[in-house]
Amino acid sequence: AQSVTQLDSQVPVFEEAPVELRCNYSSSVSVYLFWYVQYPNQGLQLLLKYLSGSTLVKGINGFEAEFNKSQTSFHLRKPSVHISDTAEYFCAVSAYTGGFKTIFGAGTRLFVKA
Amino acid sequence: EAGVAQSPRYKIIEKRQSVAFWCNPISGHATLYWYQQILGQGPKLLIQFQNNGVVDDSQLPKDRFSAERLKGVDSTLKIQPAKLEDSAVYLCASSSRQEGQPQHFGDGTRLSIL
Numbered sequence: 001a002q003s004v005t006q007l008d009s010q011v012p013v014f015e016e017a018p019v020e021l022r023c024n025y026s027s028s029v030s031v032y033l034f035w036y037v038q039y040p041n042q043g044l045q046l047l048l049k050y051l052s053g054s055t056l057v058k059g060i061n062g063f064e065a066e067f068n069k070s071q072t073s074f075h076l077r078k079p080s081v082h083i084s085d086t087a088e089y090f091c092a093v094s095a096y097t098g099g100f101k102t103i104f105g106a107g108t109r110l111f112v113k114a
Numbered sequence: 115e116a117g118v119a120q121s122p123r124y125k126i127i128e129k130r131q132s133v134a135f136w137c138n139p140i141s142g143h144a145t146l147y148w149y150q151q152i153l154g155q156g157p158k159l160l161i162q163f164q165n166n167g168v169v170d171d172s173q174l175p176k177d178r179f180s181a182e183r184l185k186g187v188d189s190t191l192k193i194q195p196a197k198l199e200d201s202a203v204y205l206c207a208s209s210s211r212q213e214g215q216p217q218h219f220g221d222g223t224r225l226s227i228l
Binding site: 043046090 | 118154155156159169170205207213214217218219220221222224
């Protein structure tokens with residue numbers, strides 16, 4: 001079975017500063033990796049996904065993530081955040097274990113301060 | 115493309131009452147998911163359908179929760195009777211059958227149990 005650990009429950013950062021949200025996973029089989037964002041009173045929206053190929057993945061709103069197979073990590077980064085990036089961010093892992101199953105992390109609350 | 119539609123957006127009931135939620139997925143999406151998201155946590159899968167068949171309902175409390183997806187399109191999730199710990203946001207998501215495809219989420223139903 002796979003698992004996902006988001007290492008920070010909350011990340012406060014000042015506007016225009018860089019940010020990294022950390023995600024580690026475990027799985028005995030190959031995985032697909034996703035980052036989703038959730039704004040208040042809304043569902044989750046896909047930021048980016050890693051299926052195969054280049055380990056650096058670019059997503060929407062200036063976010064990117066790097067897949068590191070040896071460290072089983074998929075950290076999310078943005079070089080300069082905006083107030084509007086304040087939201088909950090979820091890392092998710094999908095793997096085939098008798099059927100494709102997706103597990104979500106507990107989430108990281110990004111709070112951007114002026 | 116129209117997104118995943120859910121109703122109602124909010125529901126308040128007393129414990130031991132029953133409640134039902136409705137979801138209409140993106141047209142053509144074969145896979146439909148129901149998640150429970152408790153405040154401050156990531157989404158937890160309750161049930162996954164492939165067309166009108168159940169793929170995974172291992173975490174569905176079957177003594178009180180039920181779900182159906184008649185005709186392989188829209189779906190209903192029911193709770194009967196509700197308990198205080200069922201207070202949460204219930205998210206519906208859909209995806210295509212293709213391997214590694216992301217899930218598309220509705221805005222959820224926020225359920226409060228008094």
